[in-house]
Amino acid sequence: MIDAESETRMCDAAITLAFSVLGKRWNGMILAVLGQGSSSFVGLRTAVSGISDTVLSDRLAQLVGAGVVSRNVSKGPPISVSYQLTDAGMEIVPIIESLGDWAMRNLRPHR
């Protein structure tokens, strides 16, 4: 049975905004890994299995632009670059963990 108003329903602006970041492949996983602490680029590439350097660079730039990740350059030498969550990024970590719990209860792996 189809609800009467279903034809005129619209996706909520808040949810559209949330998935402008989280609906892009890898972004949720990058945030989850940084939820465990700051990381280098190489550390992230290792932790997020299957991501390429180019895509990881692109995603980090998007997450920095969205204000959820910060990029920190140490003076050195040698110069080192690390990525960490901002306060806004930290705030999403428990929600991402809830998604993981939900997935373990409800999704079948390796479909």
Added chain:
Amino acid sequence: MIDAESETRMCDAAITLAFSVLGKRWNGMILAVLGQGSSSFVGLRTAVSGISDTVLSDRLAQLVGAGVVSRNVSKGPPISVSYQLTDAGMEIVPIIESLGDWAMRNLRPHR
């Protein structure tokens, strides 16, 4: 400062599983719309602004395969097809709403 263990950290299997569904563009928005009640294909296409018929078909097939959406065909005539959340799908709706609240507090629209 980079955490000592960051080089050997791995993204959690639960979170990888969650984003195998939610990290695909549109899926979170489709689930959020169905969280408001069952919908026809056309109703979903209208509610999820910008999605094409082909992509919506593909995403619905994935969500049905993952066990979070069910496809229901009424006997008719005329035959009508509607989509609704399964119990597993219903369970994710409040978490998606939390993501929306987080986005409204923390993300800048129209970047």
